[in-house]
Amino acid sequence: MITIKDVARLSEVSISTVSRVINDSKPVSPEVRRRVLKVIEETGYKPNDVARSLVTRRSYLIGVIVNNLAQSYVADIVRGIEEIGKMYGYDILLCSSYSNKETQEKYLQLLDRKQAEGLFLVGNRFDSDVLELAKSLGKPSVFFTRDVNDSMNYISIDxxxxxxxxxxxxxxxxxxxxxxxxxxxxxxxxxxxxxxxxxxxxxxxxxxxxxxxxxxxxxxxxxxxxxxxxxxxxxxxxxxxxxxxxxxxxxxxxxxxxxxxxxxxxxxxxxxxxxxxxxxxxxxxxxxxPYYDVGAVGMRMLIKTIKGDRTQKGLMELPFTIEKRNSVKTIK
Amino acid sequence: MITIKDVARLSEVSISTVSRVINDSKPVSPEVRRRVLKVIEETGYKPNDVARSLVTRRSYLIGVIVNNLAQSYVADIVRGIEEIGKMYGYDILLCSSYSNKETQEKYLQLLDRKQAEGLFLVGNRFDSDVLELAKSLGKPSVFFTRDVNDSMNYISIDxxxxxxxxxxxxxxxxxxxxxxxxxxxxxxxxxxxxxxxxxxxxxxxxxxxxxxxxxxxxxxxxxxxxxxxxxxxxxxxxxxxxxxxxxxxxxxxxxxxxxxxxxxxxxxxxxxxxxxxxxxxxxxxxxxxPYYDVGAVGMRMLIKTIKGDRTQKGLMELPFTIEKRNSVKTIK
DNA sequence: CTGAAAGCGCTTACAG
DNA sequence: CTGAAAGCGCTTACAG
Structure with a gap:
């Protein structure tokens, strides 16, 4: 495995400099930049996001807990979450709980250890223990649930x-x-x-x-x-x-x-x-x-909250649509 | 955030010892173990998996690239993947490519940087560039595709x-x-x-x-x-x-x-x-x-390969079923 | 059984 | 613009 150290050695600069050209974080002279880029190109070096995560304290991971992906509306929500997430550089850690409380708690702990930056919980109903635990993790969270009883961030439809x-x-x-x-x-x-x-x-x-x-x-x-x-x-x-x-x-x-x-x-x-x-x-x-939008809008809320926007609180209500097809007869 | 260092300090032992009780990796005297456990309990300390990943070089992450989660068979495969993955401590990083070649390549790179230990690609057909790239990453991989042309690991149905x-x-x-x-x-x-x-x-x-x-x-x-x-x-x-x-x-x-x-x-x-x-x-x-089984069986193959089993090569064929319902008339 | 030290691959003040 | 050094939170030889 080729590391930043190798790149530094091969291009005869310090690892600081290599880091700077990778991240474009500070000015680097054109000549040096070219040299480093060339070595990266030749070696196929790719930064290790785990190491980067450790020092930046950013995982760019969002934990998503759903009941059951086999329900098509759940899959649509996840698509919305993922799409918007990817737009902002976030990845999705998917956890299916099949409505089991213990499983949900286990995954919450797991996501915490994995340093997920935010939580998106999709389910009809959550046990108050689960809500409690989620809250105790102190991470930005969004819920899509039919059974709201709290001052949490959540999406709903009237x-x-x-x-x-x-x-x-x-x-x-x-x-x-x-x-x-x-x-x-x-x-x-x-x-x-x-x-x-x-x-x-x-x-x-x-x-x-x-x-x-x-x-x-x-x-x-x-x-x-x-x-x-x-x-x-x-x-x-x-x-x-x-x-x-x-x-x-x-x-x-x-x-x-x-x-x-x-x-x-x-x-x-x-x-x-x-x-x-x-x-x-x-x-x-x-x-x-609009399930896809539930995921998309919720994810936007979540990312904003992660970025420190504290106005993203409470309920977000999404519009429904009436899909008129052929199972209704006009009788007048 | 409370770290292993804090636990070590509070229980008056070295971080080595704390690490040992967390991981049960080496004998620790009962008395010391109790002390450490107590502090962990009290502080709610949870190990940081990112740091652990960096040193162990294990991410316990599997990259899953699918075309479209909205297709129910895809969701079923993902369920199988996740379920078996979780059984072995692996998590799923979900990527939807919507059949776009560039997106697939982007996600492959992403998963590589995130240090995914294995790749599970689900799609009807993959461009040879994508196959090439996937291979070049040198990670254990399993494909579920309808269009096989290679010596890769794949699942199929006759x-x-x-x-x-x-x-x-x-x-x-x-x-x-x-x-x-x-x-x-x-x-x-x-x-x-x-x-x-x-x-x-x-x-x-x-x-x-x-x-x-x-x-x-x-x-x-x-x-x-x-x-x-x-x-x-x-x-x-x-x-x-x-x-x-x-x-x-x-x-x-x-x-x-x-x-x-x-x-x-x-x-x-x-x-x-x-x-x-x-x-x-x-x-x-x-x-x-049996789509769920495709995910489950494929994931078992993948995990075995990750564990170093080199016999997991080539094709795995799964059985189909004839679901007899009411759209057929007997005429004799 | 225990601890000090090195090191995983990065980023980021700090100094120049 | 560049580099040496410290440090992120862990694990793991090594020595005792």
Whole structure:
């Protein structure tokens, strides 16, 4: 392995000088610079970032803890984090915790020892011990979580407003009997927000009908079962607002298998804009959350904080979008 | 920040001794050990891995370069890599290249400077310059690529055998007119393997009919267009083997939109077992590649190589699975 | 079992 | 503009 010492020796200067030309940190005479550069070129010397880290106390490493990369929204957030990180010279140390508290704590310690400069935690919910530990590390941190209870930096999306807007959209399309299919077992504050967005739309429009079904946390499968149950009784609503795309697709599939046509018999909308929504028939109308941007914006906050900007505090709220596709019928 | 020096001072021993109790590297008297441990406990001292790396020349970092984390199979591979890596104390430095050659080269350099101990490259195809560079770094490396041309370590799946088996499955279900829908524009050696698997099945069963369509690389959309064209002419096959699930779903959707029922009129099978295949109706019969295992097995190879095992050379072939779902009709 | 010292590959005052 | 020296936080022969 060729080191700065070798370069110094071969170009007959001190290692200080070599360091200066590598980092362009101080003036070096053109002649000397050329000589050093030539040796670097010839030897293929590349500075050792570990050594550099030790003295500069900068690792340019960001620790990212996620629950499960297999969820496409998580992957999108990570893409956003990485892209912005790379723009500023930061690298990503990826840790998947699969929602396990002990694993999260282990990784937090690990990231601390690796001298990560910042932490980006992505998860539905964090145990208060984990939050505590993260805080105790004294590193700039950003959270993307559905369950905020703290004075931490975090990114969020106003899911209540999103459901409110979506429900209003259905009402404008002529629907009056609108049900909400909730992921109740897995209830978080976000789930409550969604339900309240739905209820508010019903109330604001003075509709008589409202009904909340509970699909359970199995997502697609549980929703499929619920759909079967609903199909057996007569369906008394013309539109269903679902708490997630997985639920919406599960419901659509079970309706389809039980002779209920979407959207002709019932309109169905989801939340999340997962990729699958474009592949199913009819294509699912849904609420899009800008996950890539969550990563990107969060990372910008994080980097600013690392750079000493203390104004980057508290909540950053990102806009949602209504993706209108073919699972809603206009009835008026 | 509290260092080993502080711990040494507070427990009134030398830093050598502290190092020994931290690493359990040499005998330390129980009494001294207790004292040191107590100070570590009290101060919350955690060793600085950067400093440790510098002297041990071990970073326990694996550089992972992928094309795009948004592809679910890529995320699965990364999960496998990370999981096994963590089991052996390795961390993952994630780099997304979005198939850009210059980006890949940049990240390779970066990973080298960061002293990554091994490289895991995931991509359909790598430019020979990239392969060259990767090799020149002299680090243990594993590739998962569809386009192998070298004496490198790589993981693969016998796609020819997979398509062969799938085609035979259709034949056993009574199909005699079977078409292959290829991703020809994006032709790689894998694409050729797939076609040859298809042709071999046709020949081995002495069928008269064979036809290869070209869907083009736009995947879902291009396949949708092709499906429209096929629908307009009369469909003269009863089953279609598709080169990828995206193509299969595109074809199924355009058939569905043009009044051709899958599987009653035409059976369709895919390749890849992407999540969407379970969400579409009918659920897609397809070939599964064990992506998580690709990451896990590849990482095991990589770690063994890092540990000096030179037998870990060449190809590692992983088994595929036939996922039988509802897009195939039995006609006999 | 323990400690003093050298050294990992760099950066950065400091002095000239 | 340049170099000698100190030091980042550790590990590890070496000597005792």
């Amino acid at each position: 899911s209540s407003a999103a459901i409110y807007e979506m429900t209003n959209y259905l009402i404008n399309e002529g629907h009056e009997n609108i049900a909400f299919i909730s992921d109740f077992e897995n209830r978080t504050s976000v789930e409550n927000d969604k339900i309240s967005g739905y209820m508010k739309a019903i109330e604001d429009n003075e509709l008589d009908y409202s009904k909340v079904f509970v699909a359970g946390s199995g997502k697609h499968n549980k929703a499929y079962e619920l759909g079967k149950t609903i199909s057996k009784d007569s369906v008394d609503f013309t539109a269903a607002v679902c708490s997630s795309d997985e639920i919406a697709i599960g419901i659509m599939n079970s309706f389809s298998d039980n002779g209920i046509n979407v959207p002709n018999d019932v309109s169905v909308v989801g939340y999340g804009n997962i990729r699958e929504g474009r592949f199913v028939r009819p294509e699912l109308t849904t609420i899009g959350e | 796609s020819s055998a997979a398509i062969y088996e799938m085609t035979n499955y259709l034949i056993n279900e009574g199909h005699e007119n079977i078409a292959f829908i290829s991703d020809f524009e994006n032709r790689t050696s894998v694409e050729n393997d797939k076609i040859s698997g298809y042709m071999k099945a046709i020949e081995d069963n002495e069928l008269d009919y064979s036809k290869v369509f070209v869907a083009g690389s736009g995947k879902h959309n291009k396949a949708y267009e092709l499906g429209k064209t096929i629908s307009k002419d009369s469909v003269d096959f009863t089953a279609a083997v598709c080169s990828s699930d995206e193509i299969a779903i595109g074809i199924m959707n355009s058939f569905s939109d043009n009044g051709i029922n899958v599987p009653n009129d035409v059976s369709v099978v895919g390749y890849g077992n992407i999540r969407e295949g379970r969400f579409v109706r009918p659920e897609l019969t397809t070939i599964g590649e």
